[in-house]
Amino acid sequence: xxxxxxxxxxxxxxxxxxxxxxxxxxxxxxxxxxxxxxxxxxxxxxxxxxxxxxxxxxxxxxxxxxxxxxxxxxxxxxxxxxxxxxxxxxxxxxxxxxxxxxxxxxxxxxxxxxxxxxxxxxxxx
Numbered sequence: 001x002x003x004x005x006x007x008x009x010x011x012x013x014x015x016x017x018x019x020x021x022x023x024x025x026x027x028x029x030x031x032x033x034x035x036x037x038x039x040x041x042x043x044x045x046x047x048x049x050x051x052x053x054x055x056x057x058x059x060x061x062x063x064x065x066x067x068x069x070x071x072x073x074x075x076x077x078x079x080x081x082x083x084x085x086x087x088x089x090x091x092x093x094x095x096x097x098x099x100x101x102x103x104x105x106x107x108x109x110x111x112x113x114x115x116x117x118x119x120x121x122x123x124x125x
Contacts, residue, residue, distance in 0.1 A: 049069060065101075067090050
């Protein structure tokens with residue numbers, strides 16, 4: 001049986017090329033994260049106002065969220081490589097994604113508070 005015969009739906013050949021785009025996940029670095037968005041660093045600029053899906057690993061949990069680029073600028077230039085910093089506003093995250101982000105952000109905040117209360121091996125109050 002050929003691949004053509006295994007299709008569930010009929011395909012029709014187009015008379016001339018039809019162009020499109022494919023979305024591919026690219027690496028990024030998350031610089032900071034909050035319950036409503038994040039700041040990321042990428043080796044490429046992102047268009048302000050554009051919508052993207054972001055796959056984020058937060059500890060042992062991984063989520064995919066949709067975000068809108070609210071600002072993008074050159075962050076730094078190192079070794080001839082330009083890094084761009086972009087602000088991302090999260091758009092309607094699922095309850096699971098929102099909960100995962102909130103737990104992660106709260107845990108980060110608590111660990112930073114605990115670390116700041118220890119100075120030179122002494123616990124401060």
